[in-house]
Amino acid sequence: xxxxxxxxxxxxxxxxxxxxxxxxxxxxxxxxxxxxxxxxxxxxxxxxxxxxxxxxxxxxxxxxxxxxxxxxxxxxxxxxxxxxxxxxxxxxxxxxxxxxxxxxxxxxxxxxxxxxxxxxxxxxxxxxxxxxxxxxxxxxxxxxxxxxxxxxxxxxxxxxxxxxxxxxxxxxxxxxxxxxxxxxxxxxxxxxxxxxxxxxxxxxxxxxxxxxxxxxxxxxxxxxxxxxxxxxxxxxxxxxxxxxxxxxxxxxxxxxxxxxxxxxxxxxxxxxxxxxxxxxxxxxxxxxxxxxxxxxxxxxxxxxxxxxxxxxxxxxxxxxxxxxxxxxxxxxxxxxxxxxxxxxxxxxxxxxxxxxxxxxxxxxxxxxxxxxxxxxxxxxxxxxxxxxxxxxxxxxxxxxxxxxxxxxxxxxxxxxxxxxxxxxxxxxxxxxxxxxxxxxxxxxxxxxxxxxxxxxxxxxxxxxxxxxxxxxxxxxxxxxxxxxxxxxxxxxxxxxxxxxxxxxxxxxxxxxxxxxxxxxxxxxxxxxxxxxxxxxxxxxxxxxxxxxxxxxxxxxxxxxxxxxxxxxxxxxxxxxxxxxxxxxxxxxxxxxxxxxxxxxxxxxxxxxxxxxxxxxxxxxxxxxxxxxxxxxxxxxxxxxxxxxxxxxxxxxxxxxxxxxxxxxxxxx
Ligand SMILES: Nc1ncnc2c1ncn2[C@@H]1O[C@H](COP(=O)(O)OP(=O)(O)O)[C@@H](O)[C@H]1O
Ligand SMILES: [Mg+2]
Numbered sequence: 001x002x003x004x005x006x007x008x009x010x011x012x013x014x015x016x017x018x019x020x021x022x023x024x025x026x027x028x029x030x031x032x033x034x035x036x037x038x039x040x041x042x043x044x045x046x047x048x049x050x051x052x053x054x055x056x057x058x059x060x061x062x063x064x065x066x067x068x069x070x071x072x073x074x075x076x077x078x079x080x081x082x083x084x085x086x087x088x089x090x091x092x093x094x095x096x097x098x099x100x101x102x103x104x105x106x107x108x109x110x111x112x113x114x115x116x117x118x119x120x121x122x123x124x125x126x127x128x129x130x131x132x133x134x135x136x137x138x139x140x141x142x143x144x145x146x147x148x149x150x151x152x153x154x155x156x157x158x159x160x161x162x163x164x165x166x167x168x169x170x171x172x173x174x175x176x177x178x179x180x181x182x183x184x185x186x187x188x189x190x191x192x193x194x195x196x197x198x199x200x201x202x203x204x205x206x207x208x209x210x211x212x213x214x215x216x217x218x219x220x221x222x223x224x225x226x227x228x229x230x231x232x233x234x235x236x237x238x239x240x241x242x243x244x245x246x247x248x249x250x251x252x253x254x255x256x257x258x259x260x261x262x263x264x265x266x267x268x269x270x271x272x273x274x275x276x277x278x279x280x281x282x283x284x285x286x287x288x289x290x291x292x293x294x295x296x297x298x299x300x301x302x303x304x305x306x307x308x309x310x311x312x313x314x315x316x317x318x319x320x321x322x323x324x325x326x327x328x329x330x331x332x333x334x335x336x337x338x339x340x341x342x343x344x345x346x347x348x349x350x351x352x353x354x355x356x357x358x359x360x361x362x363x364x365x366x367x368x369x370x371x372x373x374x375x376x377x378x379x380x381x382x383x384x385x386x387x388x389x390x391x392x393x394x395x396x397x398x399x400x401x402x403x404x405x406x407x408x409x410x411x412x413x414x415x416x417x418x419x420x421x422x423x424x425x426x427x428x429x430x431x432x433x434x435x436x437x438x439x440x441x442x443x444x445x446x447x448x449x450x451x452x453x454x455x456x457x458x459x460x461x462x463x464x465x466x467x468x469x470x471x472x473x474x475x476x477x478x479x480x481x482x483x484x485x486x487x488x489x490x491x492x493x494x495x496x497x498x499x500x501x502x503x504x505x506x507x508x509x510x511x512x513x514x515x516x517x518x519x520x521x522x523x524x525x526x527x528x529x530x531x532x533x534x535x536x537x538x539x540x541x542x543x544x545x546x547x548x549x550x551x552x553x554x555x556x557x558x559x560x561x562x563x564x565x566x567x568x569x570x571x572x573x574x575x576x577x578x579x580x581x582x583x584x585x586x587x588x589x590x591x592x593x594x595x596x597x598x599x600x601x602x603x604x605x606x607x608x609x610x611x612x613x614x615x616x617x618x619x620x621x622x623x624x625x626x627x628x629x630x631x632x633x634x635x636x637x638x639x640x641x642x643x644x645x646x647x648x649x650x651x652x653x654x655x656x657x658x659x660x661x662x663x664x665x666x667x668x
Contacts, residue, residue: 022050023062027069036068084155086120088653093118093151095141097132114140118148119155173651180644187637190630202227206238206273206281207612208318209604210262212309214290214372215413217243219265220604221272230620232396233344235609237599239272241265247371248305249290255304259312266316278317285309285323286607288331289372289411295325296455321611326603328406332375333391335366336402337606337615339514342596347396347619355619357398365513367581367590368603369573371413372456376500376581377404380507385498389505397619403507405500409456410488410576412518412569418487419568421457424469426483431470437480437568438473441549444564445470477545481571490579501580509581512589516601520594521562522569529592537587541570 002010026034026045034045039059047053063069086092098113110128114137117124125148127140145151205226211218224235243261251258273281287306295302302325310323326334340346345363348356365378384390384403391402409418419437427433438444449465451457493499500506515523523529526540545567556563577583583590594600609615626634 019050019054020062022046023054027063027066039063084119089118089121090149090151091120092153092155093148094155096157097129097137100128114144116141116144116148118151123148169651173648176644176648176651180641180648183637183641183644187634187641190634190637191626194626194630203277205229206277207235207608208269208281208283209608210243210265210283210285210309210313210323211602211604212248212285212287212291212323213370214247214249214288214293214411215370216245216247217262217265219243219262219269220600220602221269222599222605222608224614228349229614230616231349232341232347232615233597235341235599235605235614236597237605239268240600241268247290248287248309249294249302251305251308252294252298252301255301255308258305259308259310262309262312266313269318270316273318279319281318282608282612283313283316283318283320284608284611285313286604287323287325288603289328289370289406289408289414291325292328292408293372293414293455326607328373328375328408329389329391329404330607331373331603332366332368332377332404332406333393333402334603334606334610335368335375335516335601336364336377336404337393337395337609338603339364339366339596339601341606341609341615342599342601346398346615355396357396361398363400363511365509365511366601367513367515367519367577369515369518369576370411371518372411373406373408373414374410374576375404375406376506376509377402378509378511378513379403381510382507384507386505394617395615397617405504405506407500407502407504409454412522412565412572414454414456415484415487415572416565416568417451417454418457419484419572420451420471422487423471423483424451432472433469434474435471436474436476436478436483437545437571438471438475438564439545439547439549439552439567440473440475442473442564443470473549475546475548475567477542477567477571480545480568481575484568484571484575485579488575488580501576506581509583509586509589512591514596514601515577515590515592516594518569519573520592520601522566522573523592524594525562525566526570531588531591534587537574541567541574544570 023042023046026032026049027036027042029035032045034042039056042063043054043056043059046059084092084094093116095114095116098115099111100107100113101111104111107128109130112129112132114127114129115124116126125144127143129136129140202225204223206221206223208219208221211220219241221238221240222235223238228234241264243265245261248258248261251261269283270278291302291305294305306323306325310320313320313323340363343364345358345361348358350356363379366375368375379400380403384401389403389405391400391404393400393402409415420433420435423433423435432443435444445468447465448463448467448469451469452459452463452465489502492503493501496503496505498505498507520529523532523537526544528537528540532540552563577587577590599605
C-alpha cells in the first residue's frame with residue numbers, strides 16, 4: 001500500500017523530471033532564445049514556456065551541472081590589450097597551451113593542447129601534447145609550421161619573437177645581396193669613368209633680320225653652331241648689309257619701291273648662306289618707329305609697304321617668317337635681350353660643361369636712340385609700379401622684371417624736327433630763323449610741307465606747304481641746350497620722383513647701361529665713346545658747338561650727312577640722359593658702344609633669338625656621352641641590379657619553404 005507521502009513524493013519527482021527535461025530542451029535548442037546563454041535569459045525562457053518561475057538557486061544548480069554553461073560562459077575582463085596589425089598571411093601567429101590535465105585519462109594521456117592561430121587569415125592549428133616540456137612543445141610547433149608555413153613573428157604569453165629563417169634562405173639572401181652590391185659598384189664605375197661631354201657633329205645655322213628703321217634699313221645675318229644653339233653668346237653676326245636709300249616708311253607713296261630696295265641685300269644673303277641650308281634659314285623683317293608713325297598717319301599706306309616687302313622677300317628661297325611693325329616696348333626689350341645675351345649675363349656655359357648663373361647677375365640696361373623713337377630698358381632696383389611698362393621674361397630658368405619705355409617722336413630725327421618747329425614758332429616773323437645748334441655759316445632751307453610732314457609736330461591750322469623757310473646757324477651751345485629742353489616736358493615730372501620725361505613713369509635707373517645707335521654715333525664722332533667724364537662730355541660738346549661750319553667742313557668731309565646735326569644731337573642726348581632719365585649721379589655707368597663680341601647692339605638679335613626659341617625659358621640640359629659599348633654594359637648591370645633587388649624582395653615576402661623552418665625552443 002502506497003502512502004500519501006509516497007504519492008506526493010512520486011508526483012514531485014515526476015514534476016522535477018519534467019521540469020529538468022523542459023530546461024534541457026530550452027537550454028540545448030539553439031533556436032530557443034534561452035539556449036546556450038546566461039542565467040537571466042534562460043530563466044526568462046523557462047518562465048515563458050512553463051508559466052512557472054524557477055528560483056535562482058534552482059537555476060544556478062542546474063546550470064552548474066551543464067558543461068556547455070560552465071565551459072563557454074563568457075569571461076569579461078577589462079584590461080588593455082596591444083593592437084596587433086597584420087598585413088599578410090603568416091605575418092604573425094598567436095600561440096597558447098590549453099590545460100587538459102583533468103581529461104588526460106579520457107584522451108590517451110594527452111594533457112595539453114597547443115593552439116596556434118594565424119592573426120591575418122584566422123586559420124587555426126591544434127596539436128595535442130603529453131607534457132609541456134621544451135622538446136614536446138617544439139615538436140608540436142614544428143608540425144604546425146610544416147602545415148601552415150613559417151610566420152614572421154609568433155606571439156605567446158612570453159612575448160613576440162621571430163622565427164629563425166632557414167639556412168637555405170639565409171644563404172640565398174646573402175648571396176643575392178653580395179652579387180647586387182658587386183653589380184651596383186660595377187654600374188657606378190662604368191657611369192663615372194670615360195664619360196665626356198658630347199660634341200655632336202654639327203653644321204652652322206643661319207638666321208636673318210631686316211631692321212626696317214625710320215631712316216634706313218639694314219639686314220643683319222647671324223650664324224651659330226647647330227649643336228650649341230641653346231648656349232648663351234654663341235650666336236654671332238656674320239654680316240650686315242645696308243639697304244640703299246631711306247627707310248621703308250619713306251616709300252609710302254610708292255610701296256613697290258620699298259620691296260625692290262631690299263633686293264641687293266637679299267642677293268648678298270643668297271651668296272652667304274649655303275644653298276642646301278637656305279630653305280631652313282629663318283628671315284624676319286621688323287619695322288620700327290618710322291612705320292609706327294606711318295601707321296598712325298596712313299594705315300593703308302603702311303599695310304601696302306609691308307605687303308610689298310613681304311612679296312619681294314617671299315621670292316627668295318628662305319624660310320620667311322613675316323614682316324611686321326614692332327611696338328616700342330618690344331623694340332626696347334629686344335635691345336635689352338641682345339645686350340645681355342652677348343654679355344652672357346643670363347647664364348654661362350663653362351669649359352667644364354656646366355651651366356652657371358654669373359655671380360650677382362650683373363644685368364645691363366639698354367639705351368637705344370633711333371631716328372623716330374628712343375627706348376630705355378633695364379631691371380630696376382625696385383618693383384615696376386606701372387604694369388604698362390613692365391615685362392617679366394623667363395630666361396634660362398630665371399624670371400626677370402624689366403622696365404621698358406619707348407618715347408615715340410623722341411628719336412634724333414623727329415626731335416630735330418620738333419626743334420625746328422619750335423624755333424620757327426619762337427622766331428615769330430624774323431627771317432631767316434636763327435638756329436643756335438647749327439654752326440655759324442650753315443644754312444638750311446626747306447618747305448613747310450616737308451617740315452610739318454610728321455605726326456610728331458603740331459601743324460598750324462593754315463600754311464602753304466610750298467613756302468620755304470631758312471634756318472641759319474649761330475653756334476650758341478648754351479642757347480641750343482635751352483631750346484632743346486623746350487621740346488621736352490621736363491616739369492611734368494617735378495612732383496613725381498619715379499619719372500622720366502613728359503610725365504612718363506620710370507623707376508630710378510640702376511646698374512650699367514649700353515647706349516647704342518645714335519647715342520654711340522654721336523659720342524663716337526665727338527671722341528667721347530665708350531666713356532668720358534661728365535665734365536669732359538659737356539666741355540667737348542660746348543667746344544664743338546662753337547665751331548664754324550667752315551672749320552668743320554675742312555676737318556670732316558662735307559658729304560657726312562650727319563655733320564650738321566652732331567651738335568644738336570649731342571645736346572639732345574645730354575638732356576635726355578641727365579634731365580630725362582636722371583643719370584646725373586650715375587653718368588659713369590653708361591657705356592657708349594656699337595658692338596659687343598663683334599656683333600652690333602641692336603634689337604634685331606634679341607628678336608631673332610626669341611622667335612627662333614634660341615633662348616630657352618628653362619636652364620638647358622648638359623649632355624653627357626659614353627661610348628656605345630660602355631652604355632650597353634651600364635644598362636645591363638643596372639637592369640641586373642634591379643632584377644636582384646626584386647629577387648631579394650620576393651625571397652623576403654613570398655618564399656616560405658615548408659619544412660625548412662626550425663625552432664630551437666619555445667616557452668609558452
Ligand atoms: N654714322 C652715323 N652717324 C650718326 N648718326 C647715324 C649714323 N648712322 C645712323 N645714324 C642715326 O641713327 C639713327 C637710326 O635710326 P633708325 O634705326 O633708322 O630709326 P628708328 O630706330 O627710330 O626706326 C638715325 O637717327 C640716324 O640718323
Ligand atoms: Mg633703329
